[in-house]
Amino acid sequence: MADPILSIRGLKKSFGALTATDDVSLDLFPGEIHALIGPNGAGKSTLIKQIVGEIRPNEGTIRFEGQVIDRLDAAARARLGLARSFQVSSVIPDFTVLQNVMLAVAGADGHVFRFHRPALSDRTLTEPARFHIAHAGLSGREGTRASVLSHGERRKLEIAMALALRPRAFLLDEPMAGMGLEGAKQLTAILSDLRSEAPILLVEHDMDAVFALADRISVLVYGRIIATGSVAEIRANPEVRRSYLGEEA
Amino acid sequence: MNRDLIVNLVIFALLVAVALGAHVAGQGFTVTLATKAAILGLAGVGLNLALGYGGLVSFGHAAFFGIGGYVTGIFASHAANGDPILTLPFTLMGSNEMLGIWPMAMLAAALAALLIGALSLRTSGVYFIMVTLAFAQMIYYFAISWPRYGGEDGLSFYVRNSFPGLNTFDPIQYFAICAGLLALALLFTAVVTQSRFGLALQATRQNEQRSTAVGIRATPVRLTAFVLSAMITALAGALYADLNRFVSPSMFSWHMSGEIMVFVILGGVGRLCGPVAGAAVFILLEHLLGPVSDHWQALLGLMLLAIVLFAPGGLIGLTLKALRRTEHG
Structure with a gap:
């Protein structure tokens, strides 16, 4: 596989006793939509904020197009082409x-x-x-x-x-939030199209959109990635079903 | 072009018409009032760049107004007595030339603003207001306790500084200088606020997080606006010193900062000619009601309250709204 555009290794962030990001590693490869899902409070937003440079991790490294960007502030990261949308x-x-x-x-x-x-x-x-x-x-x-x-x-x-x-990579934080059915459909088409511009790290609650768009899915629970894989793999993963998709395994 | 431009031009034209009319009628005092309105309006135009366009509520712009005034007073008094202002690290002599004094006044204010801004911009909201106020008060007390330049009593100089080709003692000619600089400052503000920089400044005011997300750092943009704003207000201070041929620590006082802020809010925050309209109305009220009652500022307070509550666009906003209504109605 090609080199990742965005590569996160061993990211840790805690607020007091609460560990919001617990040794997270993930990659975003050219041309893919990588969805990040997880229950409320799993630390998705905290992770996004560390990637864009709004908050600093306690440990770990983020590489963007091969360059370590840990010391860059949010404006500098944006100028490198790390494009973000807000929840x-x-x-x-x-x-x-x-x-x-x-x-x-x-x-x-x-x-x-x-x-x-x-x-x-x-x-x-x-x-x-x-x-x-x-x-x-x-x-x-x-x-x-x-x-x-x-x-x-x-x-x-x-x-x-x-x-x-x-942009060299998109970070989209719940783009479907608050959209009606028709709007969500339209936006799904736009996002699918956007993939040809740059890969997308997609944080999303709308499972229809995630399953329609994502090439790979990572599941975040209590700040920790419990599984990464294709749509089919994630759907079949018993741990994911138990902890997130809300089914008895 | 558009309604905004017309309203701005009308306000400026009115100010000039009042001064010219009073001059023709031989009422030198009214010319001086119009000059005062132009100068205080200029101070407000300076603050408006930071407060109106940048959202930086500086409660310390009297610092820059006073620095402009004291630089003028110090140069003029040294020109009168012939002593150098500085001998180390270089010799700096006094001067009577406005064209030499103004750049010095603006430079001194720019340096002060760079320092004050760099520290105060680490805070925001009410803390920013307090930090800017604190710096202005520090300078105020410094001026009071500096006997070299009059201390509490202030510093008089007996000859108004000169401008090539004009007689600055003639009220209408001095008005022309002040109105000319006001026009330049308005033009400068209009151009800068519509430039890329202006776009960035107004964006950081409305949504800092979004500005950062498109690669724009708020602090350098704000600091630049703060310094430019201080320089304009310092120029007004220099003109004010020459108008009165006197400077005193009260130029640095928080009352002064408050007054400059009142001009901006009364006229319309972020409106090009808002501070000019605000200063003119302020002086008109002071002149008309001041002799009737010492409590004329109570009425000003009521007006300000009404504007803040019911017409946040200020007098200019009200005028524009009225124009729009007549056009559609």
């Missing part, structure tokens, strides 16, 4: 759709300290932004303020912003 949609509310994506383009190219040229007439910002907006299926909404977008549209805006980072 609760997170956009700049008073900006238009176009401005939101322009911000991501500007953040990715690292040229934030430019003071005189109006951003809206800077085609090195607007053109890529429009392209990513179209790619995420939001054409025609460029001038709409993000705060008035529907929930589904805001999800698409987050994807457009992630695309603008010229």
Whole structure:
């Protein structure tokens, strides 16, 4: 197999007596969707936060495209192409759709300290932004303020912003949360398409989406990965069924 | 272009019209009032960059206003008595030239803002407010206990500094200088807030986590805005010193910080000409009601309360809303 894009080894994080991440190792390979599932409180969000650099692990190493990124802060990791979406949609509310994506383009190219040229007439910002907006299926909404977008549209805006980072890997934290049936279907199609841009580490509760999308699944319980494997393997794994899928083995 | 621009231009034009009208009518005092409005408006324009666009509620901008004032006072008084300001590490003589003093005032404020900002930006919310206030108060007490430059009594200088080609003693000519700088500062703010930097600054105000997730570090962006903001407010302080030919520690006091904040909130937070409108209304009230009652600020307080509760867009926001209604209705 090819070298992993993202490689996590021996990650540990505890808050006082609580071990939130217990010796976690996992890989994200090019072209795959790797789903991370687990019951509430299993430490999925804590793990994501350590990967993006929001909190520091106590032990362990994270490699991104072969480079150790343990010492980089969240902004630097984002600029390397580690694109993240949030559990609760997170956009700049008073900006238009176009401005939101322009911000991501500007953040990715690292040229934030430019003071005189109006951003809206800077085609090195607007053109890529429009392209990513179209790619995420939001054409025609460029001038709409993000705060008035529907929930589904805001999800698409987050994807457009992630695309603008010229991502090498996506970290999507429960993208299906709060989506209706139709919206979830649409988003599943978009995510399946996104895989060709960069591999996806997908944290998700919606099992239909996970089973439809994932190439591999890792199951996190009490901060520890109890199993990693294909959809079929995970479905058949007795320990997973007992501790997560809620069945008697 | 759009309604915002028109409202901004009208506010600036009104200020100029008042000064010109008073000049023609021979009312020098009213020209001076308009000059004061332009200067205090400029101080507010500075704060607005940090507070309005960056969400940095600085309760210590009097520090920069006062630094601008004291740099002016110190240069002018040394120019009068001929003693150098510094002999080590280099000799620095006093000066009467505004064009030489302004850059010094802005540089001094920029250095102070760099230090204050670097420390205060480690905190946020109410702690940021308190840390900026604490720094301004430190400078205030320092100024009070510095007898070299007048201590508690402040520092007078008898000749207004000069500007090439103009007679700065003529009220309308001094107004022209102040209004010109105000216009430049407004233009600067308009350009900067629409640039990439402005985009980043406003994004960090609204959603820091999201800004970080697209690769933008909030602290350097905020520190830059804080320093630029301080420089503009220091320039206002320099003009204020020349207007009165007097500086005193009260320029550093927390009342001053509060007043500058009132201009911004009254006019409209994050609105380009908001602080100008706010300062003009403040001075108008002070002038009209001050002689009637010492308690005129109670009315100001009520106005401020009404604005914060019912019209967070300030006077400019109200005006824009009214315009929109007439257009649609």
